[in-house]
């Protein structure tokens with residue numbers, strides 16, 4: 421497929437989505453995580469074309485707790501995190517959590533960023549929430565009011581604006597990378613405040629989900645385990 425040289429050129433390392441989740445599962449097994457003693461979660465965009473990752477996670481880990489919101493931003497907060505960890509199996513006196521976190525972008529066969537096809541749609545976009553924000557940046561007119569009728573998009577815009585220099589308009593890929601950084605930062609912040617490392621081990625697996633013309637891929641980003649409070653990087 422023509423997309424593979426594009427992914428190789430842009431990112432170097434990439435996986436088919438299933439292969440990435442399978443590899444993470446195999447690696448985490450070596451660290452003592454398995455489908456019987458662990459609970460998995462996903463933090464991805466609400467977009468239906470993103471949900472394939474949930475299917476792969478389910479196949480390996482069982483049903484996953486869903487932290488997802490528009491663009492994949494982590495907005496479930498302390499209450500969401502407490503709910504998640506309270507559902508974890510308690511095996512051999514420990515709990516084990518697996519966090520999958522991805523931002524996402526479509527790339528077509530001509531290397532157009534954000535462009536994809538969908539069922540019955542010759543031209544569509546992903547991530548739509550980020551495209552919308554980028555459009556406002558380009559127009560120089562950003563509505564940052566917290567809109568109760570558009571909670572997730574307004575929180576997304578506010579959160580990303582904190583990361584941008586005044587007047588900066590990143591391209592969609594840069595915005596996607598920035599979104600991943602923010603997802604991880606916000607997730608880690610709440611993990612730090614809620615997770616008790618004396619009783620739980622956890623893993624964070626992150627990357628960018630790419631919607632190619634035929635299928636989804638994952639560009640690996642930071643991944644690590646925290647076992648008895650000790651952080652160890654893992655490379656996927």
Ligand SMILES: [Zn+2]
Pocket residue numbers: 465466467490491492524546547548549550
């Ligand atoms: Zn999206």
